[in-house]
Amino acid sequence: MEACLRAHGRRPTVGKTSRWQQRWQRFQQILLAGASRTAVVDRLRHGWHDVLWPPWRPEWRRRLLCLCLHWLSRPLRCPSGGNGRALCEEQAANIGVRSPQGENKTILVDTDLPSLKGLYVMGTLDFPVDRSNVLSVACMVIAGGELKVGTLENPLEKERKLLILLRASEGVFCDRFSGMHIDPGTIGVYGKFQLYSAYPKRSWTHLGADIASGNERIVLEGAVDWRPHDKIVLSSSSYEPHEAEVLTVKEVKGHNVRIHERLKHRHVGSVHVMEDGRNIPLAAEVGLLTRNIRIKPDTSCSGRILVGSFRKSSREEFSGVLQLLNVEVQNFGSPLYSSIDFTNVSADSWIMSSTLHQSCGGGIHAAASHGVRFNDNIVFGTVGHGIDLEGQAYSLTNNLVVLITQPAWSTIWVAGIKVNQAKNINLYGNVVAGSERLGFHIRGQSCSSSEVLWSDNVAHSSLHGLHLYKESGFDNCTSISGFLAFKNFDYGAMLHVENSVEIERITLVDNAIGLLTVVYVSFEPQSLFENVQIVLRNSIIVATSSSFDCIQDRVKPHSANLTSTDRAPSNPRRGRVGILWPVFTSEPNRWPQEPWHKVRNVHSISGIMKLQDVTFSSFVKSCxxxxxxxxxxxxxxxxxxxHPITAERTRMLKMRDKNKFYFPPLQLRKDAGRGVCPESDCASPRKYLFKDLDGRTLGLSPPVSVFPKTEAEWTESFFNTGQLRLNKYLAAYV
Structure with missing residues (x-):
């Protein structure tokens, strides 16, 4: 900086008048806008002294930029008090990268940068792809400008690194624009923030074989280009989400990865083979947390990226665009906000093959936005929702969410992927591998839509794999499809839906209860006669998979202790349950006052559950x-x-009759008091009816009906039970 000052003959006097502030701002424009020699002379003439500089060569401008930034980062000898000191301290805390009005100038940062205070990007700040660098700032605002590293076609080279360090501990705010207040450690994106890196080629994969605890080597499903000293996360294979492990890569050879640590838990890498030969993948997921571009704060729980719009004046509005490819975001978030927050953002923004891990708050949150894409990302270790979207037309593809923790201060159940407040969402190939409460919190789709928007999504190691609660707005029918849910402690899928629901292409494995469906119909006289139905089609329910370990996999998760009042009903025979008998009600569930499965019913509703092309497999004596x-x-x-259940083209593969149904023994009706009916009449159990329409389910000549055997049979009192017409063939189970 002294060379810079000597070119002007003297050092500017600091803190005496506001004229110094104006001159310094003009000088920044000169330095960072890449102006011509004539423009420099002209602006200097109106700035400090009428001094002709040597030719304005690019390499000199870069050196001068570095020197001036370095000088700005050093403590200034400010006056002891008064307005001059305030101006001096403001200049010491902030620097802007600006382009003159109407010009598009780019600064290539091809030299080491000093530590900066507040950074305002209004021009273009471009980091080269063939050089490593560090950008250390207290806070940063991209206000109509652009900060970028590489392009999609030419990203940061695999051997190069960029660290963006946010020094939140210094308490510096970026608040120079009226109406904009950016906290310490925060990046406000109201322009373009584009970071592209070439590493890695594959973000995450699955285990290729079962691995016992104590091992120092894992086998992957596919080959990876991961490197020694990289950090990876291995998801849980049990009901306990906290059995996920963070490991350090020691060596990679094709599908084999050696690690520095010894595994603490068993992890599954196999498939379940059904009796009819179909395979169900149940392998744990392995994701790479390390990236070449890293964004982190100097203290945990203090970093944040805000993407949105800001109106500077009636004529000028800044709109944020965030594009991240292979970027690592670590130790962001706080109990009050998510790590990355989108508000009123357009379809130009996306995050791909990036990682967000060890957040003190939620992971990614988007509100009032449209068309933002999230592909091949890893979200690990958040305290709050992993991905929480409100708006429409989002696309989520092949994202991995691991170990989502319930905030102690919140009564709202946390979810790995929460899209119940979003419309027209594409969900394909996403995995929630461990949540203290919910895997996916969804809204469903309209039954009238013929477009397949959801497919191949997986939820495991949570309390509820798939969760839908009191959502509506789909013309009296909600559609749910495209999920695999396994090893969820309470429910594979827990659905409280208004009006009819169609469930298609779901696979439920190793869950305490595979499916609970409650249909709520608002009471109106005409609703008593509406054809309300639950349809489950083209689906598979497996009770106990071949890889289930009765000792290591049957662990009770810590989160179950905190949610004991919400526990799913237990099977009197202690095994797992495929379907809990559905409920049609005029009065919705009252959670959290009552557990999810408990429903009151004031008015009777007409309804039926239909099983179409459903396969029940591996219902056995377990453990x-x-x-x-x-x-x-x-x-x-x-x-x-x-309400009755009917079945068509439905099979119960190679199982004994006692594994097909269980009806409880004689018990007093809980909803009938002594004053309503004699005890003898009220003692009969409820009347359940299962009808096998084509005989394929039970292997008998159709049609076949199943109902509980009662001592009074069907010739005695039918008080409060209704009457049923029976078919030719009856099969009674006790």
């Missing part, structure tokens, strides 16, 4: 000699009438 998995179990806490 202990007396534990019996059951395909369909009545809901003992349903106080209303029970």
């Amino acid at each position: 202990h000699s007396n534990d019996l998995d059951v395909c369909i179990l009545p809901n003992a806490d349903n106080t209303g009438i029970t």
Whole structure:
């Protein structure tokens, strides 16, 4: 900087008048806008002294830029008090990268930068792809300008690195624009923030073989280009999401990865083979957390990226665009906000093959936005929702979300991927591998839509794999499709839906209860006669997979202790349950006052559940000699009438009759008091009816009906039970 000052003959006097501030701002424009020699002379003439500089060569401008930035980062000897000191301290805290009005100038940062305070990007700040660099700032605002590293076609080279360090601990705010207040450690994106890196080629994959605890080597499903000393995350294979492990790569050879640590837990890398030969993948996921471009704060729980719009004046508005390719964001977020927050953002923004891990708050949140894309990303270790979207037309493809923790201060159940407040969402190939509460919190789609928007999504190691609660707005029918849910402690899918629901192409494996469906119909006289139905088609329910370990996999998650009142009903025979008998009600569930499966019913609703092309597999004696998995179990806490279930093209593969149904023994009706009916009449159990329309389910000549056997049979009192017409063939199960 002294060379810079000597070119003017003297050092400017600091802190005496506001004229110095104006001159310094003009000088910044000269330095960072790449102006011509004539323009420099002209602007200097109106700035300090009428001094002709040597020819304005690019290499001299770069050196001068570095020197001036270095000088700005050093403490200034400010006056002892008064307005001059305030101006001096403001200049010491902020620097702007600006382009003159109407010009598009670019500064290539091909030299080491000093530590900066507040950074305002109004021109273009371009980091080269063939050089490593560090950008250390207290806070940063991209206000109509652009900060970028590489392009999609020419990203930062694999051997180069960029670190963006946010020094939140210094308490410097970026608030020079009226109406904009950017906190310490925050990047405000109201222009373009584009970071592209070439490493890695593959963000995450699956285990290729079962790995026991104590091992120092894992086998992957596919080959990777990961490097020694990189950090990877290996997801849980049990009901406990906290069995996910962070490991350090020691060596990579094709599909084999050696690690520095010893595994603490068993992890599954195999598939379940059904009796009919179909395979269900149940392998744990392995993701690479390390990237060449890193963004982190100097203290945990203090970093944040805000993307949105800002109106500077009636004529000028800045709109934010965030594009991240292979970028690592670490230790961001706080109990009050997510790590990355989109507000009123357009379809130009996207995040691909990036990682966001060890957040003190939520991961990614978007509101009032449209068309933002999230592909091949990893979100690990957030305290709050992993990905939380509100708006429409988002695209989520092949994202991996691992270990989502419930905030202690929140009563709202946390979800790995939360899209229940978003419309027209594409969900394809996403995995939620461990959440203390919910895997996917969804809204569903319209049954009238013929477009397949959801497919191949996976949820495991949570309390609820798939969760839908009191959502509506789909013309009296909600569609849900394209999910695999396994090893969820309570429910594979827990659905409370208004009006009819169609569930298609879902696979439920190793869940305490595979499917709970509650249909709520608002009470109106005409609703009593509406054809309300639950349709489950083209789906698979597996009770106990071949890889299930009764000791290591049957661990009770810590989150179950904190949610004991919300526990799913237990199977009286202690095994797992495929379907809990559905409920049709005029009065919705009252959670959290009552558990999810408990529903009151004031008015009777006409309804039916239809099973079409459904396969029940591996309902066996599991883990202990007396534990019996059951395909369909009545809901003992349903106080209303029970509705029939019909089956077409549905199979129960190679299982004994006692694994198909279980009806509870004689018990007093919970909803009938002594003053309503004699005890003898109220003692009969509810009347359940399962009808096999084509005989394929039970292997008998159709049609076949199944109902519980009662001592009074069907010739005695039918008080409060209704009457049913029976078919030719009856099969009774106790």
